Amino acid sequence: MPDKNIIKEVDIAVVGAGPAGLVAAIQAASYGTKVSVFEEHSTIGLPTHCAGLVSVKGFKKLGFYPPSNVVLNKVRGAVFFSPSGHNFVVERRKDQAYVLDRILYDQFLASKAKKIGAKIELACKVSDAFVKRDKVIIKLIKRKMEDVVAAKVLIDAEGVKSVISRRLGFDKPRSLLPAVQFEMMDVEVNDDFVELYFGQKIAPGFFAWIIPTSDSSARVGLAAKSRPLNLLKKFLRSNKQVLKRFRKGRIARVIGGTVITGGPISRTWDSRVLLVGDVAGQVKPTTGGGVVLGSLCSIIAGRVAGEFIRDSLPVNFLSNYEKTWRKFFGREFRSMKILRALLNFLPDKTLDKLFLYISRYEFSDDLAEYGDMDFQYKTILRSLSNIKALAVAFLTLLSQLV
Numbered sequence: 001m002p003d004k005n006i007i008k009e010v011d012i013a014v015v016g017a018g019p020a021g022l023v024a025a026i027q028a029a030s031y032g033t034k035v036s037v038f039e040e041h042s043t044i045g046l047p048t049h050c051a052g053l054v055s056v057k058g059f060k061k062l063g064f065y066p067p068s069n070v071v072l073n074k075v076r077g078a079v080f081f082s083p084s085g086h087n088f089v090v091e092r093r094k095d096q097a098y099v100l101d102r103i104l105y106d107q108f109l110a111s112k113a114k115k116i117g118a119k120i121e122l123a124c125k126v127s128d129a130f131v132k133r134d135k136v137i138i139k140l141i142k143r144k145m146e147d148v149v150a151a152k153v154l155i156d157a158e159g160v161k162s163v164i165s166r167r168l169g170f171d172k173p174r175s176l177l178p179a180v181q182f183e184m185m186d187v188e189v190n191d192d193f194v195e196l197y198f199g200q201k202i203a204p205g206f207f208a209w210i211i212p213t214s215d216s217s218a219r220v221g222l223a224a225k226s227r228p229l230n231l232l233k234k235f236l237r238s239n240k241q242v243l244k245r246f247r248k249g250r251i252a253r254v255i256g257g258t259v260i261t262g263g264p265i266s267r268t269w270d271s272r273v274l275l276v277g278d279v280a281g282q283v284k285p286t287t288g289g290g291v292v293l294g295s296l297c298s299i300i301a302g303r304v305a306g307e308f309i310r311d312s313l314p315v316n317f318l319s320n321y322e323k324t325w326r327k328f329f330g331r332e333f334r335s336m337k338i339l340r341a342l343l344n345f346l347p348d349k350t351l352d353k354l355f356l357y358i359s360r361y362e363f364s365d366d367l368a369e370y371g372d373m374d375f376q377y378k379t380i381l382r383s384l385s386n387i388k389a390l391a392v393a394f395l396t397l398l399s400q401l402v
């Protein structure tokens with residue numbers, strides 16, 4: 001393509017204004033670089049595809065907290081249900097997770113990005129991208145018109161669809177599960193606890209969740225290998241623990257989406273392109289939570305890209321992104337993948353036995369000591385030494401909703 005078609009040159013172009021793209025943009029712009037974020041939708045945060053549960057510890061690691069208007073509720077524990085209804089509670093004294101309004105959260109990140117100097121172009125779809133010599137050429141469609149932008153670095157944060165990343169030769173994220181969630185009003189829930197339901201008949205390959213947004217409203221959803229909508233309707237109609245409390249419930253909103261359980265793709269960097277968030281598979285295989293881990297990796301991407309531009313470094317410097325995030329989180333992703341495989345493998349009868357065993361013992365102190373909503377590796381290593389620790393590892397895994 002002749003260069004005369006290029007309408008704008010930027011240092012760093014970001015595809016997608018979800019949490020990963022916006023966090024990367026904030027970091028990169030903090031190095032004084034010229035950053036443009038391209039978002040195909042006209043409103044940040046819409047359409048939403050998230051249960052909005054994000055750990056308090058996760059935010060501590062991100063180095064900021066969500067403002068109060070973005071937080072709908074705070075939870076301090078979870079109730080876990082086996083296929084036949086055995087259950088136990090993991091409870092902590094302090095709040096463990098925020099239930100976020102994901103639309104407002106994404107908009108909060110967007111205003112942070114703008115304040116620091118990043119430009120966000122809405123209703124602007126990236127239709128193609130390719131590396132040409134020392135530039136990434138990016139084709140955009142805005143109001144049915146085609147534009148071309150050149151960037152020194154492209155950060156692809158397009159989410160699970162991975163259309164642009166595949167055009168650039170990267171892999172697609174693996175082990176994708178369709179998910180459905182109802183936002184329900186007039187239901188009976190304890191607003192301090194999330195509820196998780198396991199079982200091959202309830203949600204094969206994943207679990208069902210109830211996340212309270214208040215004491216009378218909740219997000220109820222599930223991901224499964226197939227037919228999540230049918231399974232969710234069946235769950236609400238027939239699960240003994242849910243039926244009575246949700247009978248009078250009203251569905252205010254239905255959302256769908258794709259949960260990633262296969263862990264990161266094999267390569268998330270090439271030449272002048274960095275992949276962050278869902279498109280890179282930076283999602284917990286245990287729980288499908290990607291807001292924290294994707295954003296932590298995006299911080300690294302933003303820093304590496306920012307330094308690259310500021311200090312006019314050789315292009316190979318960009319490989320530090322992949323090296324750094326794998327150094328910090330690679331082990332955790334691997335351990336969570338093993339635990340996901342274990343959960344998928346356990347038949348309902350074994351799950352019932354394990355839940356019964358756990359419900360009869362007092363593990364709360366061990367969990368308070370070992371449990372961490374985002375990082376499980378240490379817990380798993382400890383679990384190899386004794387059976388009690390194994391149960392703790394299993395419990396810790398179950399308490400990892402986000």
Ligand SMILES: Cc1cc2nc3c(=O)[nH]c(=O)nc-3n(C[C@H](O)[C@H](O)[C@H](O)COP(=O)(O)OP(=O)(O)OC[C@H]3O[C@@H](n4cnc5c(N)ncnc54)[C@H](O)[C@@H]3O)c2cc1C
Binds near residue numbers: 125158161179259277
């Ligand atoms: C049902 C469900 C429940 C979930 N619940 C949780 C939860 O409770 N906690 C949690 O941590 N995670 C949860 N997740 C996962 C979480 O939603 C994702 O990990 C997170 O949104 C990933 O952020 P991202 O920025 O990588 O991608 P996204 O949030 O998907 O953002 C990608 C952005 O890119 C834009 N885009 C895509 N293609 C283009 C293009 N060609 N040009 C321009 N713009 C483009 C999209 O419009 C979008 O705005 C859930 C997922 C699902 C499906």
